[in-house]
Amino acid sequence: xxxxxxxxxxxxxxxxxxxxxxxxxxxxxxxxxxxxxxxxxxxxxxxxxxxxxxxxxxxxxxxxxxxxxxxxxxxxxxxxxxxxxxxxxxxxxxxxxxxxxxxxxxxxxxxxxxxxxxxxxxxxxxxxxxxxxxxxxxxxxxxxxxxxxxxxxx
Amino acid sequence: xxxxxxxxxxxxxxxxxxxxxxxxxxxxxxxxxxxxxxxxxxxxxxxxxxxxxxxxxxxxxxxxxxxxxxxxxxxxxxxxxxxxxxxxxxxxxxxxxxxxxxxxxxxxxxxxxxxxxxxxxxxxxxxxxxxxxxxxxxxxxxxxxxxxxxxxxxxxxxxxxxxxxxxxxxxxxxxxxxxxxxxxxxxxxxxxxxxxxxxxxxxxxxxxxxxxxxxxxxxxxxxxxxxxxxxxxxxxxxxxxxxxxxx
Numbered sequence: 001x002x003x004x005x006x007x008x009x010x011x012x013x014x015x016x017x018x019x020x021x022x023x024x025x026x027x028x029x030x031x032x033x034x035x036x037x038x039x040x041x042x043x044x045x046x047x048x049x050x051x052x053x054x055x056x057x058x059x060x061x062x063x064x065x066x067x068x069x070x071x072x073x074x075x076x077x078x079x080x081x082x083x084x085x086x087x088x089x090x091x092x093x094x095x096x097x098x099x100x101x102x103x104x105x106x107x108x109x110x111x112x113x114x115x116x117x118x119x120x121x122x123x124x125x126x127x128x129x130x131x132x133x134x135x136x137x138x139x140x141x142x143x144x145x146x147x148x149x150x151x152x153x154x
Numbered sequence: 155x156x157x158x159x160x161x162x163x164x165x166x167x168x169x170x171x172x173x174x175x176x177x178x179x180x181x182x183x184x185x186x187x188x189x190x191x192x193x194x195x196x197x198x199x200x201x202x203x204x205x206x207x208x209x210x211x212x213x214x215x216x217x218x219x220x221x222x223x224x225x226x227x228x229x230x231x232x233x234x235x236x237x238x239x240x241x242x243x244x245x246x247x248x249x250x251x252x253x254x255x256x257x258x259x260x261x262x263x264x265x266x267x268x269x270x271x272x273x274x275x276x277x278x279x280x281x282x283x284x285x286x287x288x289x290x291x292x293x294x295x296x297x298x299x300x301x302x303x304x305x306x307x308x309x310x311x312x313x314x315x316x317x318x319x320x321x322x323x324x325x326x327x328x329x330x331x332x333x334x335x336x337x338x339x340x341x342x343x344x345x346x347x348x349x350x351x352x353x354x355x356x357x358x359x360x361x362x363x364x365x366x367x368x369x370x371x372x373x374x375x376x377x378x379x380x381x382x383x384x385x386x387x388x389x390x391x392x393x394x395x396x397x398x399x400x401x
Binding site for chain 2: 031034035036039040041042043044047048050051052053054055056057058060082083084086087090091109112113114116118119120121122123124125128133
């Protein structure tokens with residue numbers, strides 16, 4: 001074959017070889033087709049572990065029980081037992097180490113998430129006791145009259 | 155032929171016949187025993203938005219940015235046939251008023267009204283995964299679709315491909331982002347942050363491979379529907395009380 005044909009061919013082959021060599025260094029070792037096949041399972045396997053190692057922040061009511069038995073006991077007998085402590089106080093993360101104190105949200109906007117009355121016939125929302133936030137003591141905090149841990153009055 | 159095959163087997167390196175450690179064997183079996191799915195009961199949802207708040211804080215999705223991994227939609231169908239729907243900030247702060255899409259709705263005008271929580275359907279045929287040109291998004295053996303943040307180039311194909319609009323750009327990491335079913339929680343035996351935060355049991359996590367899972371039993375024995383079945387994506391988030399108006 002003529003050299004002017006061969007020469008660019010060598011260049012192309014060199015580029016391909018370079019890409020293949022570079023690929024060995026760039027692509028991680030555990031990258032490949034795993035359990036779900038080529039179409040859905042082409043990935044870096046160790047990324048699954050990276051997601052599993054993500055920090056858990058919401059610890060649920062069981063985490064609060066032992067150190068706050070008074071609040072827990074008060075709450076668990078009331079209608080508000082279905083609400084997680086962290087829904088209102090924020091995620092516990094590693095409390096009491098970090099954060100040392102959780103917030104106490106006394107704002108009306110927290111209560112009216114459920115207790116602003118919405119008359120929606122096919123939703124459980126209409127069955128929750130509710131108020132019109134614009135009419136019902138608009139300048140007061142709900143907690144001034146209602147105990148959020150045990151809202152059953154009397 | 156048999157001799158040939160025998161010779162081939164004897165030529166295999168001894169390393170091919172290694173024993174699995176106990177944890178490796180357990181992992182191999184457990185991988186086949188778990189397939190995560192989800193059940194939403196739209197009758198129970200009251201639109202408080204605690205699930206959205208919990209999801210954002212748990213998964214470090216910027217709280218005030220207009221992006222979220224899960225959200226709650228409100229549908230109000232009026233007696234005159236009009237359909238109104240909204241999800242202000244993904245319902246992060248719940249639904250607290252009667253105004254929908256700028257319309258002040260009155261009680262007597264309402265024919266139907268309900269809330270529909272949405273999240274990733276973890277499809278059996280995830281179209282978002284197929285389109286990824288670099289192998290940055292994938293389906294884990296237990297069915298959860300994840301994104302490799304260090305591998306994603308941010309091309310956005312997957313965001314366009316998802317028929318449910320579940321994916322978005324993470325404003326901080328500048329890669330595609332989506333609901334992971336709180337992979338860090340469910341792999342530890344916990345429930346997802348949204349399931350734990352829901353006071354009414356409107357959201358439930360299910361292991362679809364376990365016939366004794368109470369949530370799976372509901373999916374298998376009661377009338378449930380999925381979103382956009384016609385796309386053939388085989389979504390694995392099942393809904394009780396779905397309406398034709400829900401998109």
